[in-house]
Amino acid sequence: MRVILVDDERLALQQLRKALECDVSGIQVIGMFSDPAHVVEDIKKLQPDAVFLDIHMPEISGLKLGEQLQELVPSIEIVFVTAYDRYAVQAFEMYALDYVMKPIQSSRLQKTVQRLREKIETGEDNKQELEPPFICCFNQLRFQLPGEEAQTVKWRTSKAQELFTYLLHHRERVIDRNTLIELLWPDFEMDRAAKQLYTTAYHIRQTLKSNRMEAVSISSGDLEAGYRLTVGEVRIDTEEWENKVKQLGPIDLHNVAQHEQALKLYKGDYLGDYEYMWAEQERERLRLLWLRHAQDLSQFYMEQGRWQGVIKVNQRIQQLLPDNEESYFTLMQLYDSLGYRGRMEEQYWLLISRLEQEMGVTVSANIRAWYENKKPLHC
Structure with a gap:
């Protein structure tokens, strides 16, 4: 079972980790946090099965943080760790699977972990039964x-x-x-x-x-x-992907991570391994939808000054659509603005190689002219 621990007191974190790893079998502590903001940032990446969460923290209450974590990872189970008396704890139980009183007793912790294990295993079984095939x-x-x-x-x-x-x-x-x-x-x-x-x-x-x-x-x-x-x-991956992209709406700081995930979900052309002419119209429609989404994400990164994001998105475009000139030109201009002459030239000659040598297509005149105009500036 993969768990994370949240407590503003570092000593309390260390003690809880020791109790879990030494007194309980099958527990892997994959993260410890004393800053609630860092938990919110990392929770989706970590995807823990459960969180042991302190109730009383100065910046945000454990109850409020627990609600946020459940919104970000709906399957997560929450165990509150608290020094409050049992009357106060009763108010917490509506949000959590269990609670552990401080100071933590090994026998009580083992019961909590057993409850967690049973709930997670039952949840996985139900999930498999309820989820339709793809x-x-x-x-x-x-x-x-x-x-x-x-x-x-x-x-x-x-x-x-x-x-x-x-x-x-x-x-x-x-x-x-x-x-x-x-x-x-x-x-x-x-x-x-x-x-x-x-x-x-x-x-x-x-x-x-x-x-x-x-x-x-x-x-x-x-x-x-x-x-x-x-x-x-039964669900169909291309249909699910398209619906996800359309439901996300315009890219902003709140949903950019979801847009990044949607970009990755597009694995390649619709029935791309088969030469079915009747599928070409749908293939091209989905391809253009993905390209527009990728270009919108690239533009968002550019406006935010997130250069690595721009580079990753346009490299992905080149992998899936090697004849897309705009992706090469975007990186040429970015590398030039950052003073990376070698990388700028690499993009230009990569474009030349793929279009002219592999596909027999001439590079657009405006891109060639832009490149030729840059050469004297660096001589």
Whole structure:
């Protein structure tokens, strides 16, 4: 169990850590804080299972801080550590799993930790039961069950994979049989193609069952009408990512960390590992949405003077979209303003290499002119 400790008295922190690590098994203290502000800054990065939190601190009450921590990490369990009498403690219990009275008794601490362990283990079990599976569409189609890593799907045939993916792309809609036949078996006679479609749909159902993805279903109803794929409560990573970006709103100091996380959640192109022409429009739409988001984040960092943030975002753009000239030009201008001539030139020649040598595309005239204009200034 990973825990953090918060107390404005450093000696009290040391004593509690010693009591936890020496008297209780299975506890890992991953952080100790005497400044409440530092807890708020680090809590999301640490993601502890529980916090042992002193009630009486000069800058902020433990009750108030506990509420803030629960907002930042909703799954966290709180144990208050207090010298107050039991009548006062009764008011704290509505916020916390437990409390420990000072001076701390080893037997009482062990009971608290046991309660914590039971609550966390029960919570994990319930979480796995309640969480729906994921269908991953960034780059490669994969299935992810609750509590497990995403797995590549082994399809019976490439036609089965494409039929499933096409129906997923048009989920919750009936796609008529002729459209599917024209897509997958355009050269077959109609009777033969119809049999192939029926057999392939059967193989998809078997694959879903063997991968424990029974929540996803393909219904045919009237075979003359076509097929429909229904995902139910199953989540789709590209859809979740897009909703997250749209819900965050404009970037500011309060939500910039969430925007950074959303940027990382975009793993690559929509079904990018497959040459499905029918997916290209959606692929380009999501790609441009991510690019605009990345550029907005880069601009925010620039306005805040956070140069490392600008560099990281534009390097990420270059990884996913190596032909995006603006990312190179942004870094060229930044490095030039910071006096890093070598890095500025490196960006220019990296752009030349990728566009002209690898893609056969000429670098924009304005970027070339800007670079040529800079050369005499450093000679």
